[in-house]
Amino acid sequence: MPLYDTYRARYPELVGHLENARKRNRLSHAFLLHADNETLRKEFAIALAQLAACPESRDGRPCTVCRVCRSLEEGSYPELYFLTPVGKMYQIKIGDRGKPEPNTLRFFEEQFHLTSTGGGNCKVGIICDADRMNAESQNALLKTLEEPPPQTLLILTTGNPSALLPTTRSRCQLVPLLTNHCEFDFAGKEAVCAALAGLCFESRGDLAAAEAGAGALIRIAAGLSADAAARVAEEWAPRLAAAEQAGDPGLLKRTRALVDDAAAGAYMKERGLFLETIRTFCAQLELVAQGVDPADLANPELFAGLRLPPLTPEQAELFRREAEELLFTLRFNVSEELALRTFAVNLAMKS
Structure with missing residues (x-):
């Protein structure tokens, strides 16, 4: 079963509301996915990206078989960008203002202002464990969250939304996916x-x-x-x-x-x-x-x-x-x- 259909069956009402918003061209450009399961956060973010980016959408529902849907699920979509915490402090770094390094917030933001060369009709940015952004990083992200470039979808995922600033949360549509089940996936x-x-x-x-x-x-x-x-x-x-x-x-x-x-x-x-x-x-x-x-x-x-x-x-x-x-x-x-x-x-x- 395609990834999108799996989550459509699992959360029919939630996904139905999102499809209705896409059908009416009222889908938000920024989402905050709150889930206590990391796999769920990652996979639902991709399903949400399919819903927003599919060029063959019918009644707000992605086709799941076109080039865009397949490349998103496979992780090869040319306009899909991830930002993840790194380092001994496990934080999302803000990056230098002039020439930011990859996997920093400022480098991540730059990608949405570049001319698209991959043929995608929508740029998708996913910030994993967004609660690992400090206040400086979150404040730097606010303008992009409020006024993103055209055809841009930003998805913040977190298991702890209370760690985010109120100004960050208020600019995103909250999508709760709680399961009361943590996933302990590590060797040993x-x-x-x-x-x-x-x-x-x-x-x-x-x-x-x-x-x-x-x-x-x-x-x-x-x-x-x-x-x-x-x-x-x-x-x-x-x-x-x-x-x-x-x-x-x-x-x-x-x-x-x-x-x-x-x-x-x-x-x-x-x-x-x-x-x-x-x-x-x-x-x-x-x-x-x-x-x-x-x-x-x-x-x-x-x-x-x-x-x-x-x-x-x-x-x-x-x-x-x-x-x-x-x-x-x-x-x-x-x-x-x-x-x-x-x-x-x-x-x-x-x-």
Whole structure:
């Protein structure tokens, strides 16, 4: 089934209103997609772009088979631009005013003022995790949001719209797509859950078992950077190869710096998912201890294949507090390995 039809079946009323707006030429030029699932944010943004850009639209509905619809779904549409957070701070950078680097806000905005050469009838810009723009970046974007160039669609995606300035939110049409389900997609998720289950249910005050669980968590955390770097290197390989073939040392140096920046941002994102998995696992244990059916949890897949022995609400509350304490501690300049080891020992002692 085409991507658009999938989401049309999933959100019939919402998509119906958007189709009606397109049919009446009243579709907004700026949207804010609020979803707690990253895949949903990305895919619905593409479906929305198809709805806005399809030249063969009938009654506001895209055909899904024309060149524009197919290239949008495949990610090869020549007038599709993405802006994503990067760097150790995992932020969307504003960029230099005179000559901004790629994947900065000012470079992103420039693309919509250039003459179209790709044959598309609509330019589409998608800002992923828009809440990672600081106030300076958001203020710089306001004029484009309010008065974009003709035939331009801007889509901001976020899991935390309250982090955006009111002036940014007010210039976008909000599209809520909440599922009450976070997606934990990182290398080692199953191993994290297995280590937590061992610490909570099997260690029973055994320091050797606590050390084994701590070692597992530390190894997974240590591998996140390499995994993120490998994925980014694969994504950037064509662009890096082109820079090498150009024979321009300055261009090659800048491209390598962009790759490093993207890898740092990807690592910070995976690290956040790793820590959130720990918090969610322990929080859901507390719900189960209070009588909630595991099947009714927001993320029951974290317990897949694990045996959940009975826990008292008091025990489960202690586990949840330890997880929250770990996340709080890691906000400061502390040793991640020491923090994880302390967390594992505390879980083992309280099991």
